[in-house]
Amino acid sequence: MSADQIAIIAAMTVPLLGAAAIAIAGKAPNLREGVTLVTALLLLAAVLSLLPDVLAGARPQWAFDEILPGIAIAFRVEPLGMIFALVASLLWPINSLYSIGYMRGNDESHQTRFYVCFAIALWAAMGIAFSANLVTLFIFYEVLTLSTYPLVTHKGTEAARDGGRVYLGILIATSIGLLLPAIVWTWSAAGTTDFTDGGILAGHLDGPLVGVLLFLFMFGIGKAALMPVHRWLPAAMVAPTPVSALLHAVAVVKAGVFTVVKVIVYVFGLETLQAEPSAQWLLYAAGFTIIVASVIALRQDNLKRRLAYSTVSQLSYVILAAAILAPLSVVGAALHIAAHAFGKITLFFAAGAIYTAAHKTEVSQLRGIGWRMPWTMTAFTIGSLSMIGVPPAAGFISKWYLLVGAFSMEQWVAVGVVVLSTVLNAAYFLPIVFSAFARDGDNGGPEHGEAPWPIVAALTATAALTVLLFLFHQIPLDLARQMAGA
Amino acid sequence: MVLLGQFNYWVVFFLMMTGFYVVIARGNLVAKIVGLNIFQTSVFLLYISMGKVAGGTAPIVLADGALYSNPLPHVLILTAIVVGVATTALGLALVVRIKEAYGTIEEDEIHAKDDSL
Amino acid sequence: MIVENLPALQVVLPLLAAPLCLLLSRGRPAWLVATLISWLGLAISVVLLWQVKDGSVIHYAFGGWAAPWGIEYVVDRLAAYVLLIVSLIAAVMMPYAWRSLSSEIDAHLLPLAFTLMLLCLAGLLGIVITGDAFNLFVLLEISSLSTYALISLGKDRRSLTAAYQYLIMGTIGATFFIIGVGLMYQLTGTLNMADLAERIDALEDRRTLKTAFAFITVGLALKLAMFPLHLWLPNAYTFAPSVVTAFLAATATKVALYAMIRFVYTVFGTHFAFESMHIEVLVLPLAAVGIFITSVVAVFQHDIKRMLAYSSVAQIGYMLLGIGMATVTGLTASLVHLFNHALMKGALFLALGAVCYRIGRCDIDRMAGIARDMPLTMAAFVVGGLSLIGVPLTVGFLSKWYLLSAAMELGWWPLAALVLVTSLIAVVYIGRVVEAAYFRERPAGTETVQEAPAVLLIPTWILVAANLYFGIHSSLTLGVAGDAAAHLFGAVK
Known part of the structure; x- marks a missing residue:
């Protein structure tokens, strides 16, 4: 057994053992949260140890057991999964720090359950990132859905229950109703569900059936939030902010678009889809989602809901980039998974910080708040710039590759969508920034300063990462290029 | 003549349908069990009559070459009768308990009582 | 010596232990005997499965009378597989039965209840193992009669x-069923199932055989609660004592289904059943309609036991779908689900039984907020x-x-869609219970209850772990399952 295999096994066991340890340590909050942080750091170390070999072109594998004849629960680290795993495991320790400040600052109940479910969710995200075939991916996809349900309904109120109902209803309905048959169909057509360079369906399926299967996959992956199956994402905003930040801006939604990119690249294969006119609809569906979600975001006054719709729109950037089917745009898709993660988690962290310090949830209440919470609102500004795609934030890099890809394929619709949505992004983010730093602004209310230090530290870190990713994007870029063969 | 030659089947058929009808149509729980008994008895007759060999005697002590009826169906039906008796006994016991619990053994009255629960 | 007689012991042990339980006339010793016997039964079935795993077949001539005249017990892979399911469920549930039953029925009836459970077990195991059609009827009635009596032990008078x-x-x-068997005997002069299967080949166009086929399938369909012959099942499951419900739901219908598979695939053969009689024309639509209707009905039940009972009818429909497809994959799906459904329904009913043990009746309103008081039990239910x-990661995923x-192999897209849609309906009815148990407040005026005792929790969690x-x-x-299914097809081709 090689060192890489041990690292994979470690990545697949550490969060689970961590969850158990957190449950055991539940009575002692300091110990419990110490265990969370240690688990998160161990996971990060395991994932990082895989990076050099994957960059060098290795594809470490590890199979657990055959669950169905010919289909094993198997893991294989390829570049795209590496990007996703890196993003998730890098942000987990930061988010844990933030959670500690937030959960204590707001006196939330059931904190042990919260941290246990969090660890299981991260475990599921690792499983998705490293899965070697569709069945393994599906397994962890469902684990992710189920483990986040108690987090969404954490507050146990009527609103939480209703949000949880929509959340679970849409995610389970799409995954069992559409994704599962798509996987079984792929299995019966191609005889395998292994992710393979160049796709596995070439020669097994052609004509309009390709479009139908693509339909099943794209709407079956409800976590990618392609309209009209996006409604779970705003519904999930009833959760505590750390959940919205790491799970509904990073782990869960990125698992969705990650699966989309994986299916397009490794199951269909770019060339199969390029040759098939019935598969072109995806580009328009993604473009539609980007624009409409942006327009809806523009009209939301609740900050977290605005961010949620912004996420819906940004997720479809990834789908759009993949649907352009140019290698360079697929690079953009992979980069956007990382870039959006850092930017959006910063924005959510800021929203949570505002809620913790000032108990404000609406955009209209934020006038002048930047002078009371300068760190928070500066970080918010950086996150916004990344969403819009302005240097020096990471969002610029991914948008650049997306556009280059679109030009190379002469997909003018995609270009138009990106330009229009950039304007819309600016329209719903910049006013928040401007009014927060308005000189005359003082909306009254009790005096308050910054949120507790773990929160500020966490959001400063992610904002810094957003800028750093712009400056040092070589590693993710190399990984993405390897995957797309560009 | 074919029809008459198979008269045992007509008897079986008639009893079977009578019993089945009683089970379905009667609302009295004891009557249902009586119907069930008729229904089962028809099957006993079916088995017993099929074992008969024309001109055959009882298979008890045999001279070589004597023609005798097939004993196996009869043996089977002994078992089936035991099962039938057990079923009837259990059914009647249940009826007694139902009478104790509801004060009636008419199906519609029982339904009326349980709906009011 | 003992190993040779294992097929007989599998059935005879519980059969002989049953009167012993009655003679003991006290609940606790009777329970101990029953538990011991059920564990021995599990051990025997494991050994039997081990012996036939390579595809060999054990023939056991009862009393030394050779087949086809004497009664023969036959253990092949399929039989050993179902034996394992039944005896596993029995072995897990017997320890549970004591606490659960003693809270639901009078103390003086307890030895009787264990007698009946052992009789029922003997009958079910016998149906699986016997190779004789009439013997199958007798064992079917042994298990059924004891089942009727067990159901009538329920607290509610509606039992x-x-x-x-x-x-x-x-x-x-x-x-x-025996009418059908009688007609077949008349036609072939034999009752041995293997012998029947051989002789039937030459008689395929006889009307007697077709009539026999019709009687046998309808008779078994009643026993296995095929829609629309399932009307007895919801009431029986709802009002029987909890552990009886769990045991029946996990085994009785499965064994009847096994008998159906035996007759359709082994005795009559796929050629006669599907190409001559077209049984699939009857079974598939009924199964499909049944799955859908009973799933929907399950959503609207207040009593959770009844809800799971309707769900059971739907699940039986899945198994019938697999049988009706007449392909190796379809039959494998049936057999896999046979095992898996026993595990999942067993676990669900045991968890529910533990809730009933604490709160009396398992009404959805009474179960509101129960997860706070009984977290382990409700986790098992979830x-x-x-x-x-x-x-995924549960057995249900493999069945699906x-x-x-x-379904896709045959290109039957509507059926695939049906399976998916009804899975989603299952989300709804399970979700209702979960929401009530986790999100609603305990009903006003009820005291907090304790977590279920360990004797109930451990068997429940054993099945959950399984x-x-x-x-x-x-x-x-x-x-x-795959080997057995392939063998059933290979045997007749």
């Missing part, structure tokens, strides 16, 4: 009417529910996977 209703319908079914829905592949274990390490179930 009496439920038992009566079941008695009438069950007896009609059994009588239909895992069982996930398995029922077909979430096989059913879907079987749901997860066999959902990941599936080689045993999938391997045996």
